[in-house]
Amino acid sequence: MFTSWRDVVRATTTALVVGLAILAGPRSAAASPSPAVSYTNTLIHQRADPHIVKHTDGWYYFTATVPEYDRIILRRAETIQGLSGAEEVVVWDRDASGTGVGYVWAPELHHIDGKWYVHFALGIRDAFDIRPFVIEGTGANPLTADWVEKGVVRTNWETFSLDATTFVANGTRYLCWAQNDPTTGDSGTSLLLAPMENPWTLRLPAVVISRPEYPWERVGHNVNEGAYVVERNGRLYMPYSAAATDHNYAVGMLSADADADLMDPASWEKASEPLFVSNALTGQWGPGHHTFTVSEDGLSDLIVYHARNYSRVVGEPLNNPDRHTRVQKVYWGADGTPDFGIPVPDGPTPFRFRSHNDETLYTRHGADGGGPVSLHLAADRPVRETQFRVVSPGFAGEGTVSLEAASHPGEFLRDKNGIVELAPQGDQDTTPASASFVQVEGLADGEGVSFALANDRARYIRSRADRLLVVAPVNGAGEAASLATFYTE
Ligand SMILES: *[C@@H]1O[C@H](CO)[C@@H](O)[C@H](O)[C@H]1NC(C)=O
Numbered sequence: 275m276f277t278s279w280r281d282v283v284r285a286t287t288t289a290l291v292v293g294l295a296i297l298a299g300p301r302s303a304a305a306s307p308s309p310a311v312s313y314t315n316t317l318i319h320q321r322a323d324p325h326i327v328k329h330t331d332g333w334y335y336f337t338a339t340v341p342e343y344d345r346i347i348l349r350r351a352e353t354i355q356g357l358s359g360a361e362e363v364v365v366w367d368r369d370a371s372g373t374g375v376g377y378v379w380a381p382e383l384h385h386i387d388g389k390w391y392v393h394f395a396l397g398i399r400d401a402f403d404i405r406p407f408v409i410e411g412t413g414a415n416p417l418t419a420d421w422v423e424k425g426v427v428r429t430n431w432e433t434f435s436l437d438a439t440t441f442v443a444n445g446t447r448y449l450c451w452a453q454n455d456p457t458t459g460d461s462g463t464s465l466l467l468a469p470m471e472n473p474w475t476l477r478l479p480a481v482v483i484s485r486p487e488y489p490w491e492r493v494g495h496n497v498n499e500g501a502y503v504v505e506r507n508g509r510l511y512m513p514y515s516a517a518a519t520d521h522n523y524a525v526g527m528l529s530a531d532a533d534a535d536l537m538d539p540a541s542w543e544k545a546s547e548p549l550f551v552s553n554a555l556t557g558q559w560g561p562g563h564h565t566f567t568v569s570e571d572g573l574s575d576l577i578v579y580h581a582r583n584y585s586r587v588v589g590e591p592l593n594n595p596d597r598h599t600r601v602q603k604v605y606w607g608a609d610g611t612p613d614f615g616i617p618v619p620d621g622p623t624p625f626r627f628r629s630h631n632d633e634t635l636y637t638r639h640g641a642d643g644g645g646p647v648s649l650h651l652a653a654d655r656p657v658r659e660t661q662f663r664v665v666s667p668g669f670a671g672e673g674t675v676s677l678e679a680a681s682h683p684g685e686f687l688r689d690k691n692g693i694v695e696l697a698p699q700g701d702q703d704t705t706p707a708s709a710s711f712v713q714v715e716g717l718a719d720g721e722g723v724s725f726a727l728a729n730d731r732a733r734y735i736r737s738r739a740d741r742l743l744v745v746a747p748v749n750g751a752g753e754a755a756s757l758a759t760f761y762t763e
């Protein structure tokens with residue numbers, strides 16, 4: 275009976291780019307310290323190990339590994355989404371330069387003391403004989419700068435080394451990279467750290483701050499690589515990637531107090547489980563080799579990473595070009611630590627809905643795919659149970675929206691006898707009438723949003739005292755309006 279509207283929604287879902295942030299207008303810092311962001315994934319096709327930096331000139335700059343592994347490319351745009359279609363410029367070409375013969379991997383662009391630097395891995399004498407390599411660009415715009423080679427970064431050992439990143443902590447600039455440690459007999463890579471004399475010279479010896487020790491770091495290959503630092507709440511967070519670069523690739527976490535002695539490996543704490551892994555439901559495989567950037571308004575941290583949209587890589591993963599660049603919001607919890615959630619489905623990025631009535635609580639489902647579940651207001655973790663995609667138009671057409679769980683694509687919020695449920699689109703009680711809403715300005719605060727049932731606009735999604743979400747009338751302002759108002763994050 276509902277075949278036609280289901281097909282319409284299925285056909286249009288990937289093309290939807292309506293952001294709540296846009297519909298609801300700007301939000302005060304008090305209402306939402308980190309308002310929702312709206313991007314459409316995939317961001318950039320066939321670009322792996324992506325790095326996006328927002329420079330002081332207001333532009334976003336992008337670099338990444340290309341499938342041919344032979345050159346350094348840059349793009350720039352005034353918005354993150356704008357990088358998708360931005361012109362790509364080659365600033366260094368291995369074959370044209372005559373330096374090195376092997377792989378060119380994982381470039382990062384940094385602006386240090388008035389000049390641009392790209393740190394990347396280069397195969398010096400053969401494909402896998404890779405070393406950290408640096409080029410320096412002079413000029414305001416790195417796409418048109420004059421680039422010169424500063425050469426190989428010397429480390430403790432002449433061994434396989436890659437994925438350099440640089441950051442400043444307590445006034446000291448450091449380089450962190452992945453390298454085979456010949457003292458262990460392990461064929462894999464560990465993470466090393468050393469302070470820098472200048473952007474291409476280390477103050478040695480470097481120290482090992484992490485080795486691939488857990489089983490999930492040792493699938494296919496024994497790997498720690500692709501580290502990148504973000505500082506928050508007095509702590510340095512250094513997520514890194516582990517295991518083979520197929521669907522086993524995953525992001526683990528190192529962290530240290532920002533004022534600790536970072537060259538003491540004991541200052542670094544390592545999480546025993548990965549934080550960001552493949553997700554069969556969202557169709558994202560081998561997520562990792564991330565970096566961080568900030569949203570256009572400067573209020574949200576974003577994780578930029580690559581993943582494939584299928585799990586079975588035929589042949590050597592290195593020869594597979596389908597690692598695409600993706601971006602999504604990082605959520606910092608009440609305890610001050612980040613939660614990357616799950617790699618979200620392709621298409622528009624999801625939002626979270628925080629209650630106006632109790633700003634510590636979020637609209638949350640506990641779905642495990644076993645059938646319809648009711649929704650509650652609940653604590654902010656886990657993030658994956660609190661992310662929803664606003665699909666517009668909704669099942670009931672223009673002017674309506676339907677709300678899809680990011681972690682369970684194809685499952686939508688619906689009104690079932692006055693209770694808000696998450697249920698599959700194909701379920702008989704999921705109809706245009708039960709699963710379509712009208713999004714309006716927040717009843718208690720215009721900077722928030724409220725959702726009326728599309729075919730009975732006197733009834734709104736609201737919470738009860740017991741935190742269950744219901745679809746019920748809202749009489750007047752005051753508490754009822756507060757219970758029906760949500761801030762998007
Ligand atoms: C931080 O920097 C100050 C000033 O250079 C220095 O005295 C202090 O030892 C540094 N702290 C650590 C933990 O390295």
Ligand SMILES: *[C@@H]1O[C@H](CO)[C@@H](O)[C@H](O)[C@H]1NC(C)=O
Nearest residue numbers: 316319557582583584598620
């Ligand atoms: C993966 O993405 C490509 C487009 O980049 C698309 O054609 C293909 O259908 C997607 N595959 C899956 C399994 O979603």
